Amino acid sequence: MNYRYSDRxxxxxxxxxxxILKLTQRQSVISFAGGLPAEEHFxxxxxxxxxxxxxxxxxxxxxxxxxxxxxxxxxxISRRMAKKGIQVTPDDMLLTTGSQQAIDxxxxxxxxxxxxxxxxRPTYLSAIQVFNSYGARLVSVAGDSDGxxxxxxxxKLEQHRPKMVYVIPTFSNPTGQxxxxxxxxxVLELCRKYDALILEDDPYGELKFGDESVHYxxxxxxxxHPAGSCVxxxxxxxxxxxxxxxxxxxxxxPDLIRxxxxxxxAADLHSSSLDQQTLYQLFEHFxxxxxxxxxxxxxxxxxxxxxxxxxxxxxxxxxxxxxxxxMFFWLELPEAVDTAELLxxxxxxxxxxxxxxxxFAENPKANAMRMNFTHNDTENTITGMxxxxxxxxxxxxx
Amino acid sequence: MNYRYSDRxxxxxxxxxxxILKLTQRQSVISFAGGLPAEEHFxxxxxxxxxxxxxxxxxxxxxxxxxxxxxxxxxxISRRMAKKGIQVTPDDMLLTTGSQQAIDxxxxxxxxxxxxxxxxRPTYLSAIQVFNSYGARLVSVAGDSDGxxxxxxxxKLEQHRPKMVYVIPTFSNPTGQxxxxxxxxxVLELCRKYDALILEDDPYGELKFGDESVHYxxxxxxxxHPAGSCVxxxxxxxxxxxxxxxxxxxxxxPDLIRxxxxxxxAADLHSSSLDQQTLYQLFEHFxxxxxxxxxxxxxxxxxxxxxxxxxxxxxxxxxxxxxxxxMFFWLELPEAVDTAELLxxxxxxxxxxxxxxxxFAENPKANAMRMNFTHNDTENTITGMxxxxxxxxxxxxx
Numbered sequence: 001m002n003y004r005y006s007d008r009x010x011x012x013x014x015x016x017x018x019x020i021l022k023l024t025q026r027q028s029v030i031s032f033a034g035g036l037p038a039e040e041h042f043x044x045x046x047x048x049x050x051x052x053x054x055x056x057x058x059x060x061x062x063x064x065x066x067x068x069x070x071x072x073x074x075x076x077i078s079r080r081m082a083k084k085g086i087q088v089t090p091d092d093m094l095l096t097t098g099s100q101q102a103i104d105x106x107x108x109x110x111x112x113x114x115x116x117x118x119x120x121r122p123t124y125l126s127a128i129q130v131f132n133s134y135g136a137r138l139v140s141v142a143g144d145s146d147g148x149x150x151x152x153x154x155x156k157l158e159q160h161r162p163k164m165v166y167v168i169p170t171f172s173n174p175t176g177q178x179x180x181x182x183x184x185x186x187v188l189e190l191c192r193k194y195d196a197l198i199l200e201d202d203p204y205g206e207l208k209f210g211d212e213s214v215h216y217x218x219x220x221x222x223x224x225h226p227a228g229s230c231v232x233x234x235x236x237x238x239x240x241x242x243x244x245x246x247x248x249x250x251x252x253x254p255d256l257i258r259x260x261x262x263x264x265x266a267a268d269l270h271s272s273s274l275d276q277q278t279l280y281q282l283f284e285h286f287x288x289x290x291x292x293x294x295x296x297x298x299x300x301x302x303x304x305x306x307x308x309x310x311x312x313x314x315x316x317x318x319x320x321x322x323x324x325x326x327m328f329f330w331l332e333l334p335e336a337v338d339t340a341e342l343l344x345x346x347x348x349x350x351x352x353x354x355x356x357x358x359x360f361a362e363n364p365k366a367n368a369m370r371m372n373f374t375h376n377d378t379e380n381t382i383t384g385m386x387x388x389x390x391x392x393x394x395x396x397x398x
Numbered sequence: 399m400n401y402r403y404s405d406r407x408x409x410x411x412x413x414x415x416x417x418i419l420k421l422t423q424r425q426s427v428i429s430f431a432g433g434l435p436a437e438e439h440f441x442x443x444x445x446x447x448x449x450x451x452x453x454x455x456x457x458x459x460x461x462x463x464x465x466x467x468x469x470x471x472x473x474x475i476s477r478r479m480a481k482k483g484i485q486v487t488p489d490d491m492l493l494t495t496g497s498q499q500a501i502d503x504x505x506x507x508x509x510x511x512x513x514x515x516x517x518x519r520p521t522y523l524s525a526i527q528v529f530n531s532y533g534a535r536l537v538s539v540a541g542d543s544d545g546x547x548x549x550x551x552x553x554k555l556e557q558h559r560p561k562m563v564y565v566i567p568t569f570s571n572p573t574g575q576x577x578x579x580x581x582x583x584x585v586l587e588l589c590r591k592y593d594a595l596i597l598e599d600d601p602y603g604e605l606k607f608g609d610e611s612v613h614y615x616x617x618x619x620x621x622x623h624p625a626g627s628c629v630x631x632x633x634x635x636x637x638x639x640x641x642x643x644x645x646x647x648x649x650x651x652p653d654l655i656r657x658x659x660x661x662x663x664a665a666d667l668h669s670s671s672l673d674q675q676t677l678y679q680l681f682e683h684f685x686x687x688x689x690x691x692x693x694x695x696x697x698x699x700x701x702x703x704x705x706x707x708x709x710x711x712x713x714x715x716x717x718x719x720x721x722x723x724x725m726f727f728w729l730e731l732p733e734a735v736d737t738a739e740l741l742x743x744x745x746x747x748x749x750x751x752x753x754x755x756x757x758f759a760e761n762p763k764a765n766a767m768r769m770n771f772t773h774n775d776t777e778n779t780i781t782g783m784x785x786x787x788x789x790x791x792x793x794x795x796x
Contacts, residue, residue: 001593001628003654004561006532009507012660039457047460048453055446059437062445062640097495097666104665108531109407130664133506134404163402195399230399242460244672256401262410266528267502268495272644272670 011132030384033352035327036375041295042242050281065273067265069095073276076283077249086221093251094260097271099203102234102250104130105260111136116162122359124173127166138361145321147179150186157194164197170216171204174359174370175330176323184219191230198231204326206240206292209300229253240292245275299374306373309385315392329371337395339369345394351387409530428782431750433725434773439693440640448679463671465663467493471674474681475647484619491649492658495669497601500632500648502528503658509534514560520757522571525564536759543719545577548584555592562595568614569602572757572768573728574721576614586617589628596629602724604638604690607698627651635677638690643673697772704771707783713790727769735793737767743792749785
């Protein structure tokens with residue numbers, strides 16, 4: 001028969017992440033592409049014990065759950081947030097299938113075709129895809145290593161009157177940078193003034209490197225007041241515990257959360273309650289903070305190794321900043337280089353990364369690339385970087 | 399701040415299922431409302447063993463997975479389908495967060511606002527909600543206990559030229575009825591003629607009662623040909639294994655499936671791969687068919703008990719058919735009765751059901767109700783039916 005797809009289908013343009021995930025399944029390729037955590041640090045034994053505890057609760061553990069998510073886990077997250085000075089109740093929170101679903105659900109209830117969303121330049125590619133799929137018009141705001149440019153933001157709020165501003169202020173995907181406190185406060189103030197809802201995407205906030213005393217408060221935490229919160233905050237256990245449990249959460253004004261739950265009911269009734277219950281047991285019987293602290297140190301070591309290799313390689317005309325946390329280096333190459341072309345050569349040589357262009361909502365920069373440093377061990381990182389050096393030789397002039 | 403929700407939000411009208419699930423959490427209420435399987439028959443020990451096997455595979459089990467779902471599970475499902483004479487490969491299949499997500503994803507890629515979807519009268523309430531949320535125009539087709547009325551379908555295909563026809567031909571939710579083979583073939587033929595895609599929702603097909611030799615072939619199986627399949631088929635493990643694993647699947651033309659996967663990538667990257675891997679291990683090391691056969695017999699016994707009680711109560715003017723499988727009785731009351739009002743009385747007396755009106759896309763029948771018979775044990779069913787009798791007395795005239 002003749003399939004008559006929706007107009008919307010054409011908006012699911014790039015499927016880069018999916019293709020990347022496929023690429024990484026090929027054993028011979030060393031991939032710096034996917035945002036994958038290090039498998040060897042997954043708390044497998046603890047997850048196993050937690051699961052046993054779930055099943056020991058009785059058969060009801062396998063029954064349908066609430067759309068909002070397993071209440072005891074929402075309570076655990078609330079308590080954890082309280083330790084960081086963030087006051088949220090389980091009613092201000094929805095559990096999702098990763099934070100990706102939180103982005104999708106908020107967009108679904110908030111954005112009509114033609115509505116403007118402001119985004120960073122560059123930003124998370126799968127968020128771009130979601131926004132496009134709902135017919136949003138994306139406008140990029142300039143920024144630097146301290147965060148969004150406040151003057152450019154003000155101008156674009158004034159010009160476009162956007163409904164939403166999407167940001168990853170802490171250890172950005174793809175740049176690895178963290179916003180200064182001043183920029184966080186400035187963006188909040190401006191968005192409040194213009195009635196633009198901030199979607200704060202924070203999958204990496206727990207993965208902080210360097211000086212323990214330096215804090216990056218979430219914009220959400222700066223906006224605490226009883227009603228009319230200007231910020232919706234989402235995070236995930238994918239980077240701190242394990243991705244296979246596919247559990248994220250989203251916090252915000254209870255009215256927004258209730259409406260997202262209505263959309264979630266239609267989308268999938270609820271996420272895996274087995275995973276949610278397992279995470280709750282981890283909260284109760286496992287030193288989650290200790291584990292996160294351990295993972296953070298391991299990732300910092302991997303980041304330092306890659307920084308060292310980048311300094312050694314010293315590829316001509318290639319610039320980068322040391323990430324303050326998270327999972328990624330962001331490299332800028334000489335203007336003439338197209339990293340999508342470079343990727344073809346690289347994959348032939350057995351190494352992968354993500355070309356930078358996919359991270360731009362408009363006017364893509366073809367000469368940038370994202371490199372993950374968390375997934376590969378020391379040896380693979382060295383081999384991968386050597387292969388990448390070979391690929392670089394084909395495009396860079398010494 | 400002032401929230402500016404999308405127009406779409408207003409279309410997530412009823413949240414009846416969610417409210418029902420909340421209701422069932424109150425211990426004192428005996429609920430015939432939710433479509434809940436019997437907890438005491440969940441294969442808890444087998445799920446525990448399967449999970450142990452997953453973790454024994456090593457840390458990679460906790461890593462990100464493919465959007466399409468865990469390949470070995472897709473292969474297992476293919477093999478199971480082949481035994482029923484249905485030829486599908488893993489490429490014709492996508493794993494979803496319950497079959498609810500399959501309905502959502504197909505609608506997302508296929509339906510533009512204003513497109514017509516034909517549905518049964520009555521039909522699954524959360525499907526109505528999904529279709530409405532995408533701005534579809536729903537038109538109901540008449541039917542009887544043998545399935546959709548072919549003359550009415552032909553007339554409405556001709557008049558509305560719908561993009562999609564949504565059906566639950568085997569042990570319908572809410573009516574529990576199964577279509578005859580003739581109706582299945584007739585609907586397929588008519589939809590093919592009018593280029594209308596059939597979405598066949600089959601969560602209950604495995605729960606067949608009575609004569610073993612009677613078969614209800616899926617419409618999908620009647621449509622087997624290499625390209626341009628007219629049917630998308632979805633099912634779930636929620637009713638045969640357990641809902642908490644939140645795993646469904648959808649099969650169809652590989653082009654359609656690929657496009658649904660693109661939409662799924664934006665929606666949540668992938669569903670819980672831990673759950674998918676656990677189900678794969680159940681396929682490998684557990685007598686799934688034996689388990690399903692056992693559950694089927696238990697549910698048939700519960701159905702017979704409720705049928706017996708219904709005959710005993712013999713409420714004046716209340717009609718029903720014995721379901722041929724699945725989870726539900728559908729009762730029609732005298733025209734003057736509004737079951738939404740009856741529910742209020744019933745809940746005060748400690749028993750719940752779902753008022754029929756929510757199952758209609760248009761012109762709701764206020765005098766019908768859905769009763770689940772799978773969740774409660776013998777004793778609770780008796781108590782619940784006695785309470786319901788009391789409630790009935792308030793609205794029915796002897």
